Amino acid sequence: LKRVLDRFRAPVRFAFAYGSGVFRQRGYNYFGKAGEGSAGSEVSQRPYTPPLVDLIFAVSHPAHWHSVNLQQHPEHYGGIVSRLGSSAVTTVQEQFGAGVWFNPFVMIEGMASRVKYGVVSVDTLCRDLLEWETIYLAGRMQKPLRIIKDDYRIRLANRVNRLHAVRAALLLLPGRFTAEDLFMTVAGLSFTGDFRMQLGGENPDKVANIVRAQMEYFKKLYAPIIHRL
Template identity: 40%
Template structure:
């Protein structure tokens, strides 16, 4: 079963939303973002609800969904479910989004992405794009509980987030700094943070969701007490201290997902490090360099930059020009209001 810290009771609103879709194909579903959890910062009226449907059959899901909810799709629906599924599974990030979808039945606007279960598992374990795995480093509301196939990858994704954060953080850090570092993974390098996202997004998330982060990561932190000293339950403001020994750094490096590991090895070899020897030797070299955190930041940014650009271009195709412009304008308005608020 999935981690109980992740699972919540599904409110009636979300049950009604789920009932609109071909539920027999959905293996896992979660909602995320400001439409689900309160955030600090600028109020933009009623926020859009973001959903991810993890399915066991993309063609089957889209075939029935196009028949039932044709208005959700752009003109691509006329090419049929096989084409939609090809775009979803073969183009980068492996997600197909329908955005700015009004559901008059429940008086909300939603954006939802569809991902094949095997593709989600790969991103959770390997951080191939950090697109969905990065969103799941933050609190989410589970609407359809995951099965056994997803249980281990979901857990591993959170462990990977902690190991990565420890390599980026100094010896002593606060609980908020830990969660800020983790929340930043999926935004680090995202070109939309320059042009269309709220610059205070991470702080806005933490301002209202710190307790949810604590609940999410507490079970995993408790298993890592050989590597980090945790404050007592009642010592909320007491800082954490981590072991910075070479052996511990090596341990964290070996726990990184596949793609960040590969990118680190490639970067090290390209910038004067060991050119021969296997990846294990390189990771051991990296454990003693003072530049490790900067190098890891660079590698994470590279992964996110690539996937954010590719998914945005894909979004123009899947949403259509009109909705893409409409969606971008909403993001830009939010960014402008955030800047004005920060200056006052």
């Protein structure tokens, strides 16, 4: 994954990969064979396609970043968007939603899977990590992720984010609970207000699938925080 950044001339301060394309989740058919599901199940019968690899790039100056990237990779943006230019892309990114611009279903040289990458300003990312302004990226960074390029400011902000996540989970849990209960609550925080979970647009077992397949990652992430409480 570190080689992905070599394909971009635009400077990236911090980058990470997350999701089912990087970490195992139950219910995904990773090898085109029956896996977590039983033989003949819906999962085992689906035609195999490699999971999309999800990436987030935090950049210092989004307008400059998109300007450079539009010159190098106009195909990542699509015909209409690429003609609008970096100012329009940056305006949409910063004025709507969670402050992230996504380029989905991108083919990058050297990658076996398609990629979806999001671009966010460092300031917007840190604000969400510290204040849960939208908890869109903060929620993703409460779960296991793979750092591609690190940044000290963002790393410190994410420590605060994960501490807040544990404290919020403890307020929601009963007096006695298991490690799995704790991690399920932490992982579920970002889905609490997700309308897709309410409307059936997201797998209702998604949180359990994430935690049970990645329990050791959660323990490694949160053990230092729990011991300090």
